[in-house]
Amino acid sequence: MAPKKTTRKRADAESMAAKQRDISVSEFFAKNRHLLGFDNPRKALLTTVKEAVDNALDACEEAEILPDIEVRIDEIEAPTHASKAGRYRVTITDNGPGIVRKQIENIFGRLLYGSKFHRLKMSRGQQGIGISAAGMYGLMTTGKPMVITSKPHKKKPAHHLELAMDTTKNKPEVTVDIETDDFPETTSGTGTRVSIEMEAKFFRGKGSVETYLEQTAIANPHCEITFIPPDKASEDPELAEAKDEPQTDDQGVVRTTEYADRIVYPRAVNELPPETEEIKPHPYGVELGAFLTKLKQTEEKQLTGFFRNEFCRVPPSVVTAVTKEASTKSKSFSGSTWVNSLDSHDAEKIYKALQESKLRAPPTDCLSPIGVKQMLAGLLKGVKAEFYTASTRNPAVYRGNPFQIEAAIAFGGDLPADQPARVIRFANRVPLLYQQSACSAFKAVVDAGWKNYGLQQPRGSAPVGPLVVMIHMASVWVPFTSESKEAIADYDEIRKEMKLALQECGRKLGQYIRRRQRMKREGQKRDVFERYIGEISRACHHLTGTDTQALYDALLAQAKAKTEIADALLDDEGKFIKDDHGRLAKQDDVIILDSNDQPVVADKEPKKRASTNGKRTTSKKKTTKKSPTKSKSAANAGLFEG
């Protein structure tokens, strides 16, 4: 305050009190929307899609329905200038269980309302802020209410609601409430559709809705996602190759396909992830304040019962030991001590004793990792590479919260060879698109030491090479660095697990790269031998009169056998054996594809193939076995005539 302005009336406690009042949560977030991921028009679109899809997936899985999700973005008003935002309508339709009428406005219209916040259970959304915040954002930028259509019963019509929000009261306002038959047919017969109009900016590429959906499809191979971006939304679905089913390509893989009117991320596995158990908090993860609150709120009368019902891993024997430890001369505790007889001082003593006692790690059946097979299936359809591997670590614990780390790698194929690896991060199957360098997962990638596995890695950054690295953290409580849930906090335990998972994958990759190099060397060696064999056969014929062609063939066979040792080793060790479709490796955590999509062409030019490093040739095994024999001997058949 400038001292000159003496005319201004000084505020006193009374006048200040007049201004002091409750801050509604919705009002707070309306002013601080960046905390929820609505910082700018580009991100708003993504955050909206993300919240809706996450909710849809969670709902489907809880109802044990294989999710079919359609994301549609219509352009209502194009941006007037490249720097300005346009107006879009985002519509997400799922085949989930639907929502009963009376809950619709609570779920979509109130911030911090939901089923997920109160429990320790692994699920995508956690705070219950997301979708209602999106609706609020839409309302604020366009004034249009969000439109919800939900069909919780197969045989009854759907509810159609239009929902505005009173930000000051954190209360929904229903403007339209009708029953309607206008709901698409879904596989489950039920479902929900959310439509929000908002000021936003559509784009593709890094950090876009498309990237998010692509990565979601990778981490959730059991779902099928259809994406209709604005440029395709205008296409007439009748004209386009409309209802084509996703095709398997020549490598036997159903891949992400872009049609004229939509992009389809196909389903790669037909099993839902196992339902997870809810767990009680582990004492190591509970802070003193929370502990005191629990003491106040518990319905249990005595300490033994309190610990049994409110926490996990605190059996009566531990309670006895802990209370004994906390007891002093003046006051002693035991399992049968009345809860309401404790004052805060006593509670703190017990809390400290509890923290210092040795407790078993929390149960881990609350975790649902994606699984090696599923990760491979997800990567296989989403990333065109030649080598895939994945690993799932055993569950571990940070601050009393169980978590589990998974990693997967896709290598080679069409991936760019001279750029840093692409790191895709997931927390409870949700892709994390922003703040990569702040994320524990990315730090773990940097830490993993890829030089050991035959890749280049500049100091302090991700490895360089044709590589996609996927990291997933499954936990009942993922520690994010901020409410927008974009980076995993850097706990030592978490980073260590991530590093170990990556290194498991790295070792397999290294093995593969070394073998591939060896195969390449063997191929070059073979070229050298084959070059001289003709000369040698003729010389021997000259000296001994032996049959040139017979000797040539015998020598060629030897040359092959000699250089095929590398290939044979691969088989013997059982590492890279392919199944009947020539695709899935016998080893469950590795898949290798033949990048030679047209082996016939490769056959004709075996030498050219060996020298073109750019188009990374994969397993020589398949091609070399059949190729040079025919071609070379054919060429040489003419060689000895005349």
Added chain:
Amino acid sequence: MAKKTTTKKKVVKKVTKKKVAKKPTTKKAPTRARSADRAKRDAHTSTKLTNLAQNIVDAVHDDKEPEMDVPVRAASNTNWNAKKRILEMGDNVSQRQLFNLGQARKFMQTLLHSTSVQDLIEQDKTSSLRGMFYKSLHTIEGTKEKTFDDQTESDTILEDLEVSLGSLREELHIFAKKRGTMVGNITVIDSGDEINCRKMGSGGYAIPSICEPDVIQFKDVKADFILHVEKDTVWQRFNEDRFWETHNCILTEGSGQPTRGVRRMLHRLHTEHKLPVYCLLDCDPWGHYIYSVIKQGSISLAFESQRLAIPEAKFLGIRAIDYERCDLSDDVKIALNDRDITRAKQIAAYPWFEKDKQWQREIKKMLTNGFKMEVESLITKDISYVTETYVPERLAAKDWLG
């Protein structure tokens, strides 16, 4: 050059074609009569070549990897035979394998040269080393790779072939470039032509590269000894002064390091006619080394030492003490460089010099002198000082190193 190559290639092809049909039967009329002795030897070599190839064919059809044994030609496989006083090749043999990246090319080259040698034997012709290079040279079908990059590569393979077959170069019908000259009180019959070495004018008789008994025979050996000088210039001095006539000897020169032909000639004259060999070489490590090779043999040709080395050869000069003894002027001094010093020390450590006190003293003296001297330097005394004073004095005094 290119033209020549192509014509040569054609010849090879023709032969290859015809061979199948006429293999065991008629032979082309030889340009020179093949003596029974040589015919037998040729047949022997031919069999060895066939065996070499047959072993490979058999191995391949037996599903074994083709390989051939090549005795190691390196210092590590060279032994000093103190009793015979010559260098001998050891028993170390290396396998040359086709399916070894480092050896595949050499393997092929060895076989190519084998065919070329077989051709020479069949047609009873000889070829120079350079000729052999061209004979086996072509571009490998379907590639841009040539069978030989240069003659050096080819020469090495031929030496390998010699040792692997246990045949001499002569037996493979290969000769080297002629080098070395001879004159003296002797008549030589070379391929049937009588050559009187007393009447060779100023040029002398060029010692052929093949000096085997079937090519060269001796007649009228009247000389008492052989004087071998290092190079042509010195030899010219002796020839002009008719030294061989006045001292009744044979005068040879080897243009530096004597070729196998020259050494074989010296060896034969020495063993067959008991002629002592005296060497007049420069006083420098190179001269000492030439003497060492004549006397004991060389590492690369250790397998031929038996037929080439003359352990009894004597080193007449130039001696390190000659600077004072002959009262030479300072002008003749050529300073020893670092390489000379290193080389001199190496030579001093040779087993045959190591225990020879005279030689140790000689080399030590040269090193303390710090300079080397050429034979020609004696011309500073007088043009014919070397022929009229120096050599006769040494011979009379029996002043030499053994």
